[in-house]
Amino acid sequence: MTTMDITIHTTSLPHVDPEASLAFYRDTLGFEVRTDVGYGGMRWVTVGPPHQPSVSILLAPPASDPGLTDQERRTITEMMAKGTYGWILLATKDLDSTFEQLRASGAEVVQEPTDQPYGIRDCALRDPAGNLVRIQEVS
Amino acid sequence: MPLRPVPPQRLVRLARLRRVRDRMDRDYAEPLDVEALARDVHMSAGHLSREFRLAYGESPYSYLMTRRIERAMGLLLRGDLNVTEVCFRVGCSSLGTFSLRFTELVGIPPGAFRALARREWAGIPPCVAKQVTRPIRRGPGPRS
Numbered sequence: 320m321t322t323m324d325i326t327i328h329t330t331s332l333p334h335v336d337p338e339a340s341l342a343f344y345r346d347t348l349g350f351e352v353r354t355d356v357g358y359g360g361m362r363w364v365t366v367g368p369p370h371q372p373s374v375s376i377l378l379a380p381p382a383s384d385p386g387l388t389d390q391e392r393r394t395i396t397e398m399m400a401k402g403t404y405g406w407i408l409l410a411t412k413d414l415d416s417t418f419e420q421l422r423a424s425g426a427e428v429v430q431e432p433t434d435q436p437y438g439i440r441d442c443a444l445r446d447p448a449g450n451l452v453r454i455q456e457v458s
Numbered sequence: 459m460p461l462r463p464v465p466p467q468r469l470v471r472l473a474r475l476r477r478v479r480d481r482m483d484r485d486y487a488e489p490l491d492v493e494a495l496a497r498d499v500h501m502s503a504g505h506l507s508r509e510f511r512l513a514y515g516e517s518p519y520s521y522l523m524t525r526r527i528e529r530a531m532g533l534l535l536r537g538d539l540n541v542t543e544v545c546f547r548v549g550c551s552s553l554g555t556f557s558l559r560f561t562e563l564v565g566i567p568p569g570a571f572r573a574l575a576r577r578e579w580a581g582i583p584p585c586v587a588k589q590v591t592r593p594i595r596r597g598p599g600p601r602s
Binding site for chain 1: 463464468469472473475476479480483484513514529531532535536
């Protein structure tokens with residue numbers, strides 16, 4: 320087998336209110352908006368850190384796959400409201416100063432910076448759609 | 459698009475439960491109790507407990523204590539605090555209740571865990587310690 324050359328290009332998170340999610344990722348986290356597409360009353364927005372242009376997060380309407388049943392759509396919508404559906408792990412070099420900026424900007428804090436027994440230091444926020452945003456300190 | 463959307467009121471109620479749960483994750487070290495949590499979202503303690511259990515499969519009290527025990531395990535592994543200090547550090551006001559819940563969740567009392575951690579797990583990589591020490595809730599847990 321030849322060596323693969325595959326990179327991570329885009330990952331997705333669901334939104335409920337695209338404007339609210341866009342504001343969180345752009346204004347609170349400082350991401351840039353890369354594409355913004357509307358179709359059939361739905362909206363897809365890609366965002367990402369300005370200094371990491373090759374990786375994006377697609378903010379997408381949940382349960383838009385026509386192959387889902389009504390019951391599955393209900394479950395996804397309810398899990399998002401409960402906060403048990405989407406999550407992402409971000410990283411920063413200076414967790415404490417990043418966290419203080421995020422808290423000052425009114426972000427919904429789930430966990431203050433904590434030294435975890437398994438050797439990492441991280442914090443957690445909630446995005447407007449109920450996704451958990453963990454931020455881990457990296458050297 | 460959903461043909462039969464979830465009633466908006468239900469989503470509002472679920473999001474309110476999520477905020478209660480997030481508050482326990484955020485402020486577990488504060489002297490939180492279910493009455494105070496319920497007051498903040500304008501519910502009675504009984505109503506909050508029932509709704510929370512329906513949504514998350516355990517009572518808010520059980521969730522909060524699991525969070526506290528999880529943090530306590532981390533502090534005990536560090537080794538620089540004794541059991542009483544850890545108990546208060548994670549927001550428990552009763553050493554007896556703390557020890558009981560710790561033993562239920564972890565399988566051994568906190569003092570024994572601390573001694574074992576210091577003796578047996580010195581030098582074990584943190585990622586392994588995480589797998590070994592992560593508390594797992596088994597069954598529905600005690601009612602509160």
